[in-house]
Amino acid sequence: MNNPGLYHMLFVSTALFFIGVYGFFTRRNLITMLMSIELILNSVCLNFIAFNKYAWPGKMDGLFFTLFIIAAAAAEAALAIAIIINLYRSHNTIDVNAAEEMKY
Amino acid sequence: MSEQSYILLIPLMPFLAFLLLGIPGKGAFSRTAGYIAGFAMLISAAISIYTAIGYFSDWGKLNGVYQQLNPVHYTWLQFTPDLSIDMGVLLDPVSVMMLVVISFISLMVHIYSISYMKGEERYNIYFSFLSLFSFSMLALVMSANIFQMYIFWELVGVSSFLLIGYYYQKPSAVAASKKAFIVTRFADLGLLIGILIVGFQAGTFDFRVLIEHLGNPGHEILTLRQNDFSPISWGMLLIFIGGAGKSAMLPLHIWLPDAMEGPTPVSALIHAATMVVAGVFLVARLFPVYYFSAWQVLPIISWVGVLSALFAAIIACTQTDIKRVLAYSTMSQIGFMMFALGVSGFGTEGLGFTASQFHLFTHAFFKALLFLCAGLVIHHVHSNEMRDMGGLKKSMPITHICFLIACLAIAGIPPFAGFFSKEEILMAAYERSKPVYWIALFTSALTAFYMFRLYFRIFWNANPHHESHHKEGPAGQLFTLIVLAAGAVVLGFIPFGNYVSTDGKPLSTGLHLVFSVAPVLLGLAGILTAFWFYKKQSDRADRFASGAGSLYQWAFHKFYIDEVWLFITRKIIMKGIGTSAAWVDKNIVDGAVNLSGNSTVRFSEKIKKIQSGKVQLYGLVYLVSVVLVVLIIIYFINRN
Numbered sequence: 001m002n003n004p005g006l007y008h009m010l011f012v013s014t015a016l017f018f019i020g021v022y023g024f025f026t027r028r029n030l031i032t033m034l035m036s037i038e039l040i041l042n043s044v045c046l047n048f049i050a051f052n053k054y055a056w057p058g059k060m061d062g063l064f065f066t067l068f069i070i071a072a073a074a075a076e077a078a079l080a081i082a083i084i085i086n087l088y089r090s091h092n093t094i095d096v097n098a099a100e101e102m103k104y
Numbered sequence: 105m106s107e108q109s110y111i112l113l114i115p116l117m118p119f120l121a122f123l124l125l126g127i128p129g130k131g132a133f134s135r136t137a138g139y140i141a142g143f144a145m146l147i148s149a150a151i152s153i154y155t156a157i158g159y160f161s162d163w164g165k166l167n168g169v170y171q172q173l174n175p176v177h178y179t180w181l182q183f184t185p186d187l188s189i190d191m192g193v194l195l196d197p198v199s200v201m202m203l204v205v206i207s208f209i210s211l212m213v214h215i216y217s218i219s220y221m222k223g224e225e226r227y228n229i230y231f232s233f234l235s236l237f238s239f240s241m242l243a244l245v246m247s248a249n250i251f252q253m254y255i256f257w258e259l260v261g262v263s264s265f266l267l268i269g270y271y272y273q274k275p276s277a278v279a280a281s282k283k284a285f286i287v288t289r290f291a292d293l294g295l296l297i298g299i300l301i302v303g304f305q306a307g308t309f310d311f312r313v314l315i316e317h318l319g320n321p322g323h324e325i326l327t328l329r330q331n332d333f334s335p336i337s338w339g340m341l342l343i344f345i346g347g348a349g350k351s352a353m354l355p356l357h358i359w360l361p362d363a364m365e366g367p368t369p370v371s372a373l374i375h376a377a378t379m380v381v382a383g384v385f386l387v388a389r390l391f392p393v394y395y396f397s398a399w400q401v402l403p404i405i406s407w408v409g410v411l412s413a414l415f416a417a418i419i420a421c422t423q424t425d426i427k428r429v430l431a432y433s434t435m436s437q438i439g440f441m442m443f444a445l446g447v448s449g450f451g452t453e454g455l456g457f458t459a460s461q462f463h464l465f466t467h468a469f470f471k472a473l474l475f476l477c478a479g480l481v482i483h484h485v486h487s488n489e490m491r492d493m494g495g496l497k498k499s500m501p502i503t504h505i506c507f508l509i510a511c512l513a514i515a516g517i518p519p520f521a522g523f524f525s526k527e528e529i530l531m532a533a534y535e536r537s538k539p540v541y542w543i544a545l546f547t548s549a550l551t552a553f554y555m556f557r558l559y560f561r562i563f564w565n566a567n568p569h570h571e572s573h574h575k576e577g578p579a580g581q582l583f584t585l586i587v588l589a590a591g592a593v594v595l596g597f598i599p600f601g602n603y604v605s606t607d608g609k610p611l612s613t614g615l616h617l618v619f620s621v622a623p624v625l626l627g628l629a630g631i632l633t634a635f636w637f638y639k640k641q642s643d644r645a646d647r648f649a650s651g652a653g654s655l656y657q658w659a660f661h662k663f664y665i666d667e668v669w670l671f672i673t674r675k676i677i678m679k680g681i682g683t684s685a686a687w688v689d690k691n692i693v694d695g696a697v698n699l700s701g702n703s704t705v706r707f708s709e710k711i712k713k714i715q716s717g718k719v720q721l722y723g724l725v726y727l728v729s730v731v732l733v734v735l736i737i738i739y740f741i742n743r744n
Contacts, residue, residue, distance in 0.1 A: 021727070024723065025720050025723065096718075097718065099717075099719070100716065103715050103716050
């Protein structure tokens with residue numbers, strides 16, 4: 001247990017993923033939900049890095065995917081925050097349950 | 105394409121006139137429409153006559169036999185290598201003769217209409233419809249394919265519908281046009297089914313191949329000659345029903361008298377000279393097939409024809425509207441043509457065929473002439489009714505002479521055209537079927553009587569309360585009368601058997617003077633009776649009519665055939681079948697549709713709560729479903 005190996009990496013990434021999922025479904029605050037999504041994305045990134053390092057050392061594909069995901073996550077955060085601001089302007093809250101007009 | 109491709113111009117000219125005059129809509133060409141359409145018809149007629157001269161004297165003959173030529177051919181719908189619907193031109197003596205008749209009479213009617221219809225609001229529409237009719241009729245007679253013919257058959261029906269309903273502000277004209285269309289469509293259903301049956305049995309729709317297969321005693325299909333009705337016989341019978349509807353044969357004639365609601369020149373062209381003989385043309389076109397493959401149908405044709413002739417002649421004696429009298433007379437004469445085909449033999453015995461076509465040819469001229477004269481008379485006295493007329497021979501001398509010539513021609517008095525053709529028909533009937541002959545002889549006497557009844561009541565029989573206050577008619581109209589009257593005088597001398605016969609070989613149709621004595625004497629007797637009844641105003645005719653009692657009443661009410669049809673359509677079809685069909689539609693068909701709609705609504709009411717608007721719930725459902733799908737995939741992968 002001196003050097004962290006692939007299993008450690010996968011353990012961390014799985015933990016991150018489920019923490020994110022848990023946060024996404026239980027939190028009512030949109031900002032917190034956004035942070036949970038970031039956690040899910042990061043767990044995926046971690047997976048890519050780990051498999052790249054241990055399964056195909058010397059290749060760069062996993063690293064590039066990770067960079068792409070980071071870029072996409074940045075864009076997504078900008079978009080999500082814009083949506084949250086708009087929701088706040090119209091409803092004076094960022095509670096997700098306040099935005100439920102689109103129903104039957 | 106061959107050197108005779110110019111024939112396509114014959115129907116094309118009126119078609120172009122139709123497009124030119126019809127597309128701009130009401131009010132365009134308000135002065136020139138008649139001249140444009142007339143000019144197109146003039147070209148058409150000139151080419152037709154040129155074609156006829158060429159065909160009959162030069163390129164139509166091969167070893168003294170007239171050929172069926174197919175100068176233009178184009179494969180249109182190919183179903184199988186053997187079966188296709190083609191478009192083409194078929195020239196044989198009958199179609200060339202029809203081309204001349206149609207284009208010439210149409211030209212005369214166009215010239216007549218130029219002044220007759222002057223001042224009408226829809227002047228150009230009238231001429232465009234007339235051109236449409238001429239186009240369809242010319243194309244009908246030159247069709248090489250029975251399906252192609254069916255297309256034009258319907259087109260003439262449509263143009264007839266449009267022209268009968270030309271005065272669409274008059275409810276009676278609208279009713280008449282609908283009646284004509286529905287009755288002929290009803291008959292055309294028979295025609296269509298017949299075409300399909302015969303086409304299926306013969307494996308072709310092409311006239312030439314059809315006649316080669318089914319109209320040829322040596323062909324293999326005919327080796328199985330049965331004496332009972334074969335499928336081909338049924339098909340040919342249905343085709344005859346279509347022809348009978350168009351040609352106003354009993355009991356499908358009810359539309360023809362009502363069709364007189366259209367303008368008089370239209371009645372002359374469509375309902376006397378050309379369209380109504382399309383049924384005769386159809387039977388004549390397929391005559392070899394009838395004779396060799398469906399000979400059981402021929403007696404039906406002859407009996408329907410001769411009974412229609414007799415029946416219409418009896419009704420014509422009692423009608424008082426002059427156009428209706430002429431309509432029944434047309435029906436009667438078409439009956440003559442029809443039964444002549446029915447009693448005809450083939451080859452050297454094909455006198456009936458030749459006589460029928462000859463009568464079609466001469467009848468077109470004198471019947472068009474009668475209608476055009478009637479148009480002038482109607483304009484003169486502003487009425488269709490006989491009782492408003494009388495004593496017109498002084499004020500309308502040219503019309504009087506022309507009408508007299510036409511009456512003599514239709515009555516079969518020598519040397520006018522109708523004499524020759526009618527003698528041939530009677531001769532053919534005498535040789536092949538005696539009962540038909542006696543009925544036809546009686547009918548021809550009646551013909552003379554009712555035509556001269558009309559003549560004396562219009563032009564003699566002085567009617568004091570009618571003063572002539574205007575001229576006889578424009579020069580253009582009188583010109584057409586004189587041309588047609590000249591035709592009614594001289595056309596009988598054409599040796600028609602040399603040109604038109606069942607097998608293309610010349611047929612000698614000598615006149616038998618002894619044989620002609622009886623019909624001519626009977627015709628003269630009819631004329632004298634009419635003279636005695638109607639020369640002066642008297643109550644002789646009325647006394648005779650009341651003496652005839654119920655027979656007169658029945659004839660006056662057209663033997664209640666219209667009422668019978670009304671009973672069938674209103675009571676049986678509409679009440680009986682229609683009401684029950686409506687019940688099925690309302691309760692069963694609509695019920696099934698409503699049931700599926702209502703159950704969908706109820707089901708969706710139940711499940712709509714799922715759409716809660718809560719984003720996290722949606723996400724959870726999504727996650728769970730993805731997990732389930734993944735599990736299922738994994739399960740199936742591991743199972744193999």
